[in-house]
Structures are given as C-alpha cells and as structure tokens.
Amino acid sequence: MTQVPKVIGFICDWSVDLKPLSDGGRLRELPNVRVVQVPCSGFVRPDWLEEALNRGADGVFVTGCPYGDCLNREGNFLMRDRIDQLQRRLQRRKVDTARIGMLAFGLHDGAAFLAEVKAFVDRIAVLPPAQPARTAGRPAVAQPAGTPEGERT
Amino acid sequence: MRTVYTMGVALLSGLSLLFAVGIIYGEATDQWFLGGGSVGALLIAYSFIVLLLRKMGMTGPRKTER
Amino acid sequence: MSTVVERQTPGRYARLMTTLLRETLRLDVWVNRLYPTDFNPLYYTGGLSNLFLFTLVLSGIFLFFYYDASLGEAFASVQYITDRVPYGGIVRGVHRYAADGFIVAILLHLLRNWFTDRHLFARDNPWISGMFLLLFGGFIGFTGYQLVWDERALTRLFIGGLGISDGTLVRILFLHIGPATALYAFLWWHYVRLRHPKIWPPGVWVLFCVGLVFLLAGVVPMTRETIPAAAPAAHPTSFPMDVFFLIPFWLLNFLPAGVVVLLLVALFVGGLAIPYASRRETPVEMGVRHSGVAQVIDGNCTGCELCYYDCPYNAIVMVPSPGHRSLLAVVIESRCVECGICIGACPFEALELPKFLERDVLRQVAEALRPGSGQAVRA
Ligand code: SF4
Numbered sequence: 001m002t003q004v005p006k007v008i009g010f011i012c013d014w015s016v017d018l019k020p021l022s023d024g025g026r027l028r029e030l031p032n033v034r035v036v037q038v039p040c041s042g043f044v045r046p047d048w049l050e051e052a053l054n055r056g057a058d059g060v061f062v063t064g065c066p067y068g069d070c071l072n073r074e075g076n077f078l079m080r081d082r083i084d085q086l087q088r089r090l091q092r093r094k095v096d097t098a099r100i101g102m103l104a105f106g107l108h109d110g111a112a113f114l115a116e117v118k119a120f121v122d123r124i125a126v127l128p129p130a131q132p133a134r135t136a137g138r139p140a141v142a143q144p145a146g147t148p149e150g151e152r153t
Numbered sequence: 154m155r156t157v158y159t160m161g162v163a164l165l166s167g168l169s170l171l172f173a174v175g176i177i178y179g180e181a182t183d184q185w186f187l188g189g190g191s192v193g194a195l196l197i198a199y200s201f202i203v204l205l206l207r208k209m210g211m212t213g214p215r216k217t218e219r
Numbered sequence: 220m221s222t223v224v225e226r227q228t229p230g231r232y233a234r235l236m237t238t239l240l241r242e243t244l245r246l247d248v249w250v251n252r253l254y255p256t257d258f259n260p261l262y263y264t265g266g267l268s269n270l271f272l273f274t275l276v277l278s279g280i281f282l283f284f285y286y287d288a289s290l291g292e293a294f295a296s297v298q299y300i301t302d303r304v305p306y307g308g309i310v311r312g313v314h315r316y317a318a319d320g321f322i323v324a325i326l327l328h329l330l331r332n333w334f335t336d337r338h339l340f341a342r343d344n345p346w347i348s349g350m351f352l353l354l355f356g357g358f359i360g361f362t363g364y365q366l367v368w369d370e371r372a373l374t375r376l377f378i379g380g381l382g383i384s385d386g387t388l389v390r391i392l393f394l395h396i397g398p399a400t401a402l403y404a405f406l407w408w409h410y411v412r413l414r415h416p417k418i419w420p421p422g423v424w425v426l427f428c429v430g431l432v433f434l435l436a437g438v439v440p441m442t443r444e445t446i447p448a449a450a451p452a453a454h455p456t457s458f459p460m461d462v463f464f465l466i467p468f469w470l471l472n473f474l475p476a477g478v479v480v481l482l483l484v485a486l487f488v489g490g491l492a493i494p495y496a497s498r499r500e501t502p503v504e505m506g507v508r509h510s511g512v513a514q515v516i517d518g519n520c521t522g523c524e525l526c527y528y529d530c531p532y533n534a535i536v537m538v539p540s541p542g543h544r545s546l547l548a549v550v551i552e553s554r555c556v557e558c559g560i561c562i563g564a565c566p567f568e569a570l571e572l573p574k575f576l577e578r579d580v581l582r583q584v585a586e587a588l589r590p591g592s593g594q595a596v597r598a
C-alpha cells in the first residue's frame with residue numbers, strides 16, 4: 001500500500017515526553033501521526049476514537065503511563081478495558097482491531113514509544129484500505145469464531 | 154532467553170529444596186533460628202521463581218501487556 | 220527536609236522538584252527492565268507498607284501473649300520469648316525487622332508520591348492522613364523499644380527520673396498497642412477518597428518481603444548478649460542503634476532535647492504544609508492537565524452511574540434526580556483532581572472538562588483528517 005496511513009494518537013500529558021518528539025501536533029519522525037494531548041489517558045471517550053475512524057482515520061491509539069503508574073491512579077487501566085470493549089464492538093462492524101491501540105510509556109520512554117508507534121503504523125499500512133466503519137463491507141479480517149454478532153459488550 | 158529462565162527456575166527449585174531441608178533439620182534439632190531463617194530463604198527463592206515464571210509469560214495478569 | 224526546601228525561591232523549588240520527578244521516573248525505567256510493570260515495587264509502596272503492618276500485627280499478637288509488663292519481669296519475659304519459646308526469637312526478629320521495613324516502605328511511599336505530584340490538589344487528603352500515619356508509626360516504634368526494657372529504654376525523655384514504677388510499662392504497652400490500633404482508623408481516612416486503593420503488593424513482593432524479614436530474623440537474631448538489661452543507674456552507652464526509630468535519640472548526643480523536639484515538630488508541620496506551600500508547576504505550565512473541575516451537563520445525564528464507578532477519587536456522587544425517577548451525577552468540586560477519567564466513562568456526553576471540551580478534541584481530530592494535511596505539512 002503506497003498511501004501513508006493517517007493516524008491519530010491521544011497522548012496523556014503525563015506519560016511520554018512529547019516536546020522532543022513532536023512539532024505542531026505531529027510526530028517529527030512520523031508526520032502522518034497527529035498527536036492530541038489529553039490530561040489523562042482515561043479522558044479519551046471511546047466514541048471519539050470511533051468517530052475518528054468514521055471520519056477517515058486509518059488508525060487511532062491512546063498512550064498512557066506504564067500500567068500501575070497512572071498519575072490519576074487508574075486511568076490507563078480503565079482505558080485499556082475501554083479499548084478492549086471498543087475493539088470487540090468495532091470488530092463486529094468489520095473494523096480490524098489493529099486499527100485501535102493502547103500503548104503505555106513513561107516520561108523517559110520516548111524511543112520505545114516511537115518504535116511502538118512505527119510498528120503500529122506499519123501494521124495498519126499493510127491492511128486493505130479502511131471501509132468507512134458504518135457501512136458493512138467485506139471483513140478486513142476473518143471474524144474469530146465464537147464472537148456471535150449479537151453479543152453485548 | 155527462555156532456556157536461561159528455565160535454568161534459573163530449576164536452580165531456584167533446587168535451592169528451595171535445600172531450604173526446605175533446612176527447615177526440617179532446624180525443627181528436628183531445635184535450632185529455631187536456622188529453621189526460621191530457612192523459611193525466609195525459601196520464601197525469597199519462591200519470589201524469584203514467580204518472577205522468572207512471570208518473565209517467561211507463564212503466570213501474570215489476565216491480559217498480557219500490549 | 221521540607222522546611223529547608225520551601226524557604227528557597229519558588230523557581231528553584233520548582234526546578235528541584237522537576238529534577239526529582241524526572242529522576243524518580245528514570246528509576247522506574249530501570250526497575251521496569253527487571254520487573255514487569257505489574258510487579259514493580261515502586262508502584263506498590265503503599266501496599267508494601269500495608270503488608271509490613273499486617274506482619275507486625277500478627278507477630279505482635281504472638282509477642283503479646285508472652286510479654287509481662289512489669290519492671291521486674293519485662294526484660295526477663297522478653298528473654299524468655301527469645302530463648303525458650305519455640306520460634307519466639309524468630310517472631311521477635313520478625314516484629315523488629317518488619318517495623319524497619321514498615322518505615323522504609325512508608326518513606327518510599329511518601330517520597331515517591333511527593334516527587335511525582337501525587338499530593339497536589341484534591342489529593343491532599345491521603346497526604347495529610349499519611350503524615351499522621353507516619354507520626355503514629357514513629358511513635359509506636361519508639362514505645363516498642365521502651366517495652367523491651369533494655370538499655371535503650373533509658374532515654375530519660377519520657378520516662379526518666381523518679382516516675383518509673385510498675386505502672387510505667389503498662390502505660391507504655393498501652394501506648395504501643397493503642398496507637399497501633401489507631402493506625403487502622405487513620406488508614407480508613409487514608410483510603411476514604413480513593414476508589415480502589417492498592418492495599419496489597421503483588422505476590423512476588425509479598426513472598427520477598429515476608430521472606431526477607433524471616434531471613435533477617437534468623438540470620439541476625441537478637442540474643443541476650445547484645446544488650447544488657449535496663450538498670451536505673453546506668454546511662455545508655457553504646458549499643459546497636461535502630462536507624463529508623465531511634466534517630467531522635469541519637470541526635471540527643473549532640474543537641475539539647477528542646478531542639479530535637481522542635482526539629483521533629485517542624486518536620487511534621489512542614490510535612491503538613493507541603494501540598495499547599497508550593498507547586499511544581501504554574502497552572503499555565505500544567506496545560507491540558509489543568510482543565511478545570513469536571514462539569515455534569517444535567518440534561519444529558521441518564522443516571523447510569525458509570526462515571527461514579529470510574530472516578531478514582533470518589534469525587535462523583537449520585538443524587539436522586541429532580542423530575543425523573545433516575546439518578547443524577549454530581550461532581551464534588553473539592554475532591555476533583557481534573558483528571559477527566561469520568562469524561563471517558565460517560566457514554567452520554569454528559570460530562571465535560573470546562574477548559575478542554577469535547578468539541579476541542581473533535582476539532583483537533585477533524586484538523587488531522589483534513590485532506591492534504593499530514594505528509595507534506597509540517598506546521
Ligand atoms: S475529573 Fe472526573 S474522574 Fe477525575 S477526579 Fe474529577 S470527577 Fe473524578
């Protein structure tokens with residue numbers, strides 16, 4: 001796939017230090033990744049991630065502090081659970097779970113963070129182009145068995 | 154890496170066997186400090202076994218970290 | 220330590236605290252190389268303190284059965300526990316080393332939460348109650364050393380001179396056990412504003428800490444030879460000094476008693492003042508982390524209680540909704556730390572941070588997705 005995927009990252013202000021990594025809201029090394037600084041990873045409403053995907057983003061991720069070290073005690077744990085739910089929900093609408101990610105990096109983990117984001121972008125880049133999430137298209141990935149359509153999350 | 158961890162677990166298991174013998178020996182000969190100290194050493198050996206198992210991914214949180 | 224820092228200019232304090240924050244987190248990076256994050260002991264310092272406290276309570280109950288609180292019998296009964304009771308020496312050692320571990324864990328907990336800004340804003344409740352916990356912990360340790368009634372007990376600060384009688388030790392025993400019980404009342408205060416307090420460390424550290432305490436008790440036992448019994452005429456000479464509980468008495472070698480007491484009071488009061496005296500960052504520097512107390516948009520709230528379960532600081536209460544039969548979420552402003560976790564929890568768009576609204580986020584999202592933005596543009 002030639003086109004560079006558009007990725008939006010919601011990044012907790014307390015976690016990885018973005019000052020040396022970003023420029024005008026975009027990662028310096030990966031200008032296709034737009035970063036939105038949020039007060040805590042738990043601030044991100046899963047609806048917003050869904051909305052971003054609907055509007056044409058190829059991938060979204062949330063970054064919090066290392067698990068156990070959330071400044072607000074449990075924001076990243078809660079966000080991890082919410083992302084799991086969102087992945088299950090969107091999977092039934094044929095959205096690949098690889099498009100939604102939860103990362104956890106501390107203040108000094110800039111290099112590891114960049115590497116992880118690169119891997120995330122690479123995973124998305126090889127996927128077939130995103131269907132608009134609301135229209136039912138061909139499944140991007142085979143549905144795992146045992147996920148009945150009507151299951152509530 | 155996995156073989157290193159496995160060897161570590163084996164080594165620590167051997168050590169804990171030793172400490173268990175220490176507990177029984179201390180109890181049998183009424184050397185209570187030896188017995189109690191062995192209890193401590195045994196628990197510490199266990200803690201490192203658990204750590205190694207966690208690093209091998211055999212125990213740990215419900216969801217592995219991503 | 221606090222008092223020294225606070226007298227300096229705010230700028231220097233801020234820079235110092237920022238350095239400390241960065242170094243604390245750098246230490247985490249190193250620990251995380253060794254331990255997975257869910258086993259990182261520095262994330263569970265409070266749980267470690269609680270573990271040591273639990274160990275102390277259990278071993279203390281054991282010792283209580285054998286201890287005799289009278290002048291003639293106290294030292295002898297301690298010796299009886301150490302030498303004659305099966306594993307009594309071990310339990311005594313456990314009680315002593317767990318007390319040291321308790322103070323170490325408390326200090327780690329205090330410093331870490333101080334350096335990582337976890338004492339600011341509405342988080343001051345755990346900080347203040349923690350200060351009282353520290354005070355009581357130190358006092359309990361001190362009375363514990365009196366109970367042994369060896370040479371270290373002759374400190375003359377509280378019980379010296381004429382007043383010693385059989386009742387003295389009973390009083391001290393009460394002053395040891397009473398405040399220890401009170402610790403649990405303070406712990407309730409410590410936890411009351413926390414949604415899911417982490418009160419227990421990961422299993423690895425339970426095994427390790429209990430094991431370490433037992434190992435030390437076995438390897439470095441406390442025996443009769445180490446310290447002679449208390450004799451009213453003797454002055455404390457040289458004896459193994461406990462670093463954590465008896466530091467004030469070590470200081471007495473150099474300073475008059477009044478100065479030492481003043482120093483302790485100053486430390487305590489300074490500790491209480493830490494969350495209010497100075498801040499590491501100005502509100503502007505905090506940026507998005509200072510977006511105002513969460514607001515409920517009453518019309519949207521359906522009373523689903525999701526925010527109530529997720530707020531980590533118990534800042535949201537559910538009240539009966541006027542008009543409907545359902546409930547309504549209300550944010551108690553003095554408890555809210557502006558984290559925004561409830562915003563993520565609410566599926567009905569009924570919560571907002573006043574300075575960072577949903578539409579601000581969505582505007583940034585839309586900006587990112589505008590055609591042509593991204594690759595070429597490096598704004
Ligand atoms: S922002 Fe919300 S979740 Fe955070 S402390 Fe305030 S009310 Fe609780």
Ligand code: SF4
Pocket residue numbers: 515519520521522523524525526527547548564565566567568569570
């Ligand atoms: S999550 Fe939203 S709708 Fe539910 S109780 Fe809280 S504010 Fe109301």
